[in-house]
Amino acid sequence: xxxxxxQVARAAGVTVRTLHxxxxxxxxxxxxxxxxxxxxxxxxxxxxxxxxxxxxELGFPLDEIAAILDDPTADPSAHLRRQxxxxxxxxxxxxxxxxxxxxxxxxxxxxxxxxxxxxFEVFGDFDPDTYEDEARERWGESDAYRESSxxxxxxxxxxxxRNKAENEDWGxxxxxxxxxxxxxxxxxxxxxxxxxxxLITRWFYDCSYEVxxxxxxxxxxxxxxxxxxxxxxxxxxxxxxxxxHANAISRA
Amino acid sequence: xxxxxxQVARAAGVTVRTLHxxxxxxxxxxxxxxxxxxxxxxxxxxxxxxxxxxxxELGFPLDEIAAILDDPTADPSAHLRRQxxxxxxxxxxxxxxxxxxxxxxxxxxxxxxxxxxxxFEVFGDFDPDTYEDEARERWGESDAYRESSxxxxxxxxxxxxRNKAENEDWGxxxxxxxxxxxxxxxxxxxxxxxxxxxLITRWFYDCSYEVxxxxxxxxxxxxxxxxxxxxxxxxxxxxxxxxxHANAISRA
DNA sequence: GCTCCCGCCTTCCGTTACGGGAGGGTCAAG
DNA sequence: CTTGACCCTCCCGTAACGGAAGGCGGGAGC
Numbered sequence: 406x407x408x409x410x411x412q413v414a415r416a417a418g419v420t421v422r423t424l425h426x427x428x429x430x431x432x433x434x435x436x437x438x439x440x441x442x443x444x445x446x447x448x449x450x451x452x453x454x455x456x457x458x459x460x461x462e463l464g465f466p467l468d469e470i471a472a473i474l475d476d477p478t479a480d481p482s483a484h485l486r487r488q489x490x491x492x493x494x495x496x497x498x499x500x501x502x503x504x505x506x507x508x509x510x511x512x513x514x515x516x517x518x519x520x521x522x523x524x525f526e527v528f529g530d531f532d533p534d535t536y537e538d539e540a541r542e543r544w545g546e547s548d549a550y551r552e553s554s555x556x557x558x559x560x561x562x563x564x565x566x567r568n569k570a571e572n573e574d575w576g577x578x579x580x581x582x583x584x585x586x587x588x589x590x591x592x593x594x595x596x597x598x599x600x601x602x603x604l605i606t607r608w609f610y611d612c613s614y615e616v617x618x619x620x621x622x623x624x625x626x627x628x629x630x631x632x633x634x635x636x637x638x639x640x641x642x643x644x645x646x647x648x649x650h651a652n653a654i655s656r657a
Numbered sequence: 658x659x660x661x662x663x664q665v666a667r668a669a670g671v672t673v674r675t676l677h678x679x680x681x682x683x684x685x686x687x688x689x690x691x692x693x694x695x696x697x698x699x700x701x702x703x704x705x706x707x708x709x710x711x712x713x714e715l716g717f718p719l720d721e722i723a724a725i726l727d728d729p730t731a732d733p734s735a736h737l738r739r740q741x742x743x744x745x746x747x748x749x750x751x752x753x754x755x756x757x758x759x760x761x762x763x764x765x766x767x768x769x770x771x772x773x774x775x776x777f778e779v780f781g782d783f784d785p786d787t788y789e790d791e792a793r794e795r796w797g798e799s800d801a802y803r804e805s806s807x808x809x810x811x812x813x814x815x816x817x818x819r820n821k822a823e824n825e826d827w828g829x830x831x832x833x834x835x836x837x838x839x840x841x842x843x844x845x846x847x848x849x850x851x852x853x854x855x856l857i858t859r860w861f862y863d864c865s866y867e868v869x870x871x872x873x874x875x876x877x878x879x880x881x882x883x884x885x886x887x888x889x890x891x892x893x894x895x896x897x898x899x900x901x902h903a904n905a906i907s908r909a
Numbered sequence: 910g911c912t913c914c915c916g917c918c919t920t921c922c923g924t925t926a927c928g929g930g931a932g933g934g935t936c937a938a939g
Numbered sequence: 940c941t942t943g944a945c946c947c948t949c950c951c952g953t954a955a956c957g958g959a960a961g962g963c964g965g966g967a968g969c
Contacts, residue, residue: 409916409917410916410917410918411916411917416773416774416777417773417777417780418777418780420956420957421916421917422956422957422958423955423956423957425918425919425956426955426956430955439917439964441917441918441963441964441965442917442918442919442963442964443916443917443918443964444917444918448773451773451776455776455777458777458780459754459758462754462780466954466955467954467955468954481765482762482765482861482862485758485761485762485765485862486762486862486863488758489755489758489759489762489862492751492754492755492758493755495751496748496751496752496755499744499747499748499751500748502711502714502744503741503744503745503748506711506737506740506741506744507741509737510734510737510738510741513733513734513737521668521669521700521703522668524703524707525668525669525670525707525710528669528670528710528714609734610734610737610738610741611738661945661946662945662946663944663945663946672927672928673945673946674927674928674929675926675927675928677927677947677948678926678927682926691935691946693934693935693936693946693947694934694935694946694947694948695935695945695946695947696946696947718925718926719925719926720925
């Protein structure tokens, strides 16, 4: 089971140049050479290359990878366990970033302004006291901002007005259902939750049931989104959120 | 709302040098300068920096990011939508990698050998016909490999034998339950599934219910894992898998 | 046996995205 | 009016390769 550079490169999805480089720096030296000086890789080399590729994907510099792999106290299974942990951690971080993006999209849709630190905190290591005084003026400048956001959204004026009308119509009908005393998991409320989801999808971004329930949680967790609904009618934020959840469950 | 380089750097979690660099290449030039030549960033610059950070996290080179951001046909919401898509795609890829790692861990635990392409295909773009002849000799060399894998696992000989004994004992008791005619979702079968999970956790790696059901699916989907169980008793793979699923659901 | 082409070799220079100073001005606080 | 924390502009260094040049090796076909 001996392979040439080209074979290894194609199989592992790297370039020959990369393998040369790894050989140069001693990260992955082929187990032997042919009489003509050709590099010959064996299965153990492939094992090592697999580990290298995973650590690289996780952002480790090559010299650290070399240190990790050549650490005699770590057996192969330890590497797999470690990579499993690192990968799941990384997925968690990306999911936080997705949540942050969803929040940003919804904030934009509702003309709610986010603070600088909210937009960057998902990247970690930020300085919380840099913008302390900025927090107070979060609640202002509504009309000018609304108008500017209309333009940047890329819609024509009529489009924007139609969207606004649809949204307000939805709000009215939702308040009616609420006022009727129907529970949040009633068919009427759920139907309006579904309509809300499709309204978002039609006008702004693809809102899956999963994304939708994420928004619902945000409506009750974040004061600004809560305030948006509460000013329409007290208790609306929680009611909307529950209806969205009920709708999502029923469609699953 | 004007910020200095240092403030922006701390808030966004980048270095001052990075901002200098972005200014140099024209990716992010501050909207103004003070009389003394100090860079002055405003909120729009922070918006742009946020987008830059996300695209960077997704692996885009800086010149491409500049091209994307300066594309006049794309409004801010389009960027958010795009980043949402890219992020979820990336999460999906990482989840595949996690599954591959779990497969590798379980293969190691069961002394099953994987082919080179299986270990690399998660990275994409590999050449499937490179190792065609290698597939035939997948089923061999059991004892020597077993012995070597014992050593590399970092256990003492006694540990290894105890683990082996536990595993075989579990297998025997599982076959008993199967033979008794009890369904796979019976309490007895589920209890043994749980024991299986804890056995893995105790000896090899942290096996959550989620990971465990993943393994269960693999036992029936992959011929080598299926064969491992079928050689103990026909129908065992599916039965084990069902018991694991039932156990996981009941614990949720 | 010869040719041809593909794959391999080494060497070397280029690139990206910054890191990290050196040398020197700036600004608010004490 | 000094001091320390910031800011500026060069400028050189580094990591992880990319890519091409210039030259062997090897097996398939004539």
